[in-house]
Amino acid sequence: MRELPWPAKIYLAAVVAVAAGLIVRGLVVSEPLGEHEWPTLLVLALLFLVCESVPTLLNVQQAAMSVSFSAALAAVVLVGGAGAALVGATAVLSVRPGLPIHKRLFNGAQFALCGYAAGWVFEALGGHRPVVGDNRFTDLLGPFMGAAAVFVPLNFVLFAVMLSLAGQLRTEEVPLRGLLQFFISYLGYATFGLLIAGLWATVQSISAVLVLLPLFIARWAFGQYLAQQRSYDATIAALCQAVETKDYYTRGHCTRVSAASTMIAQEIGMRPERMRAIGYAGMLHDVGKLGVPTKVLQKEGRLTEEELAAIQLHPMRGLEIVRGIDFLDEAFAGIMHHHERQDGRGYPMGLAGAEIPEFARIIAVADAFDSMTSDRAYRKAKSIEEAVAELRKQAGTQFDPVMVSAFIRSLDRQGWDPPGKVAAPKADEVVVTVVKDHDDPTTPIEVVSER
Known part of the structure; x- marks a missing residue:
């Protein structure tokens, strides 16, 4: 627990205290369980x-989700x-190693907390227990869906707040489209809870065994989605x-251009799902x-x-x-046009101004900045101040002034960690270096006419 920031520790203590209070209040004061209900609860x-002991790992660092909520x-x-709160509380006993x-x-x-809140909504909407027959069971559909509609969002919110306070999640980097798909899938898997309850009316505890297979299929589906993202x-x-x-001195350049492009995208208010695409475009530009x-x-000298x-x-x-990588989507435009110029003198299409796709205008600024602030075989890295001055100088001719201004604002707020000096290759190390960086606006390409 030492690694948790103080806000996260306070939040943890508050959540635990409220949950413990609600369980005691519910089981002792409000709705004590009958003798026949304790075996069901067990x-x-x-x-x-x-289910909780075999979760699916998420892309968020050290985070996982399971289908145990069913x-x-x-x-x-x-x-x-x-009773649902007490069932949920047993997560502290998970046999997941290293937790x-x-x-x-x-x-x-x-x-x-989620179980208690869902139970309150279930009863408020006319739900009843126990389930005794098919006729009454159909009356549970509405209250159950209301309970699920509270349980799942509350689970997401509590989880996201903890990740945010612990510094493992930045809300601006969450892809909304992917989150919405994940959320809808989660609501769908919640219906397994209704399946368990419905089977319980006829086969009692055997229903838990019968539902294990579809639950683990659901877990597998979660894992496949996340494995796809990792691939x-x-x-x-x-x-x-x-x-x-292709060049010993450009190691890390793709990652830095991706980071700088994301900074600009964030500054101009780009949607999270597009920010993921601009990150890909920066990596592959x-x-x-x-x-x-x-x-x-x-080649040295003129081309x-x-x-x-x-x-x-x-x-x-x-x-x-x-082209065949479907998930890149809008990133294609950034890869294709990041060497276009505002004055129309760029390549490969000679586009100008607003004709240039937004992704390409962003990457052009990020690419040039990292090129200038990185060591190259033919020169040492420029300072951040020198690179910013060059971006300002070329704004309106080579670069989009809006993107330049957005990047400078982001730099002022977030700063930038330059790659540092690149160690010279060892005497016995065979490396490839280039003598001119064609992304560097301070070293324009020189051409000798063949006519």
Whole structure:
């Protein structure tokens, strides 16, 4: 618990205290369980623990989700809100290895709060317990859906607040589209709770066994979705690594351009789902250099017109390389047009002003800034102040002034961590370096006419 910031510790203590108070109040004062309900509660608690002990890991650092809430929602119907709170509280006993005590306490407390709140809504909407027959069971559909509609959002909110206070989640980086899909899926899986309750009316505790298979299928579906997201990131990382083998001095350039592009996108108020796409575009903006002969990138002095054409075609080659990667979506435009200029003198299409896609205008600024503030084989890195001055100088001609201003504001607020000095290659190390960075606005390409 030492690693938790103080706001997170206070929040944890408050959630645990409220949950404990509600459980005691419910079981002792308001709605004590009958003798026949304790065996039901025990079976649901065991089902809850089984699911809670094998969660699906999320992309958020050290966070996971399970489908155990289905058992808690079944408890709402079968043993009431206080019983559901007690079922949820058993999360502290999870056998998941390596789970710290503060996470166990929070998981148990937040599930208890959700269960208690769902039970209150269930009864307020006319729900009843126990389930005794099919005729009465159909009357539970409305109250159950109301309980689920409270349980799931409350679970999300409590979870998100803790992650935010612990510094593991930035709300501006949450993709709203993906979150909405995840949320709707979560509500769908909540119906397993109603299935358990419905089966209980006829087969009693065997219903818990019967529902285990669909519950674990649901867990597998969660895992597949998240594995897909991780495979996307792995694909991007592999392509970036391939690009950076073209020049020893550009290692980390793709990641930094992605970070700077995201800073600009955040500053101009871009939606989170588009911010994920701009991050991908920043990572892959130079992937087309894989199609440019290394001897052209390494050439000293002036380029021939044919060599210049090879350089200027790299955005189009990049588009060809990644065209089949469907999840990149709007990132394609950033990869294709990030070398266009506001005055129309860029490449490959010679677009100007508003004709240039927004992603490309963002990446152009991020790309040039990182190029200037990084060591290259032919020069040392410029200071942040020098790079900002150059961006201001070129605003309106090479760069979009709106994007330049947004980036400078973001720099003033968040700062920037330059990559630092690049160690010279060892004497026995074979590396590839280029003698001119074509992304650096302070070193324009020189061409010798062949006419």
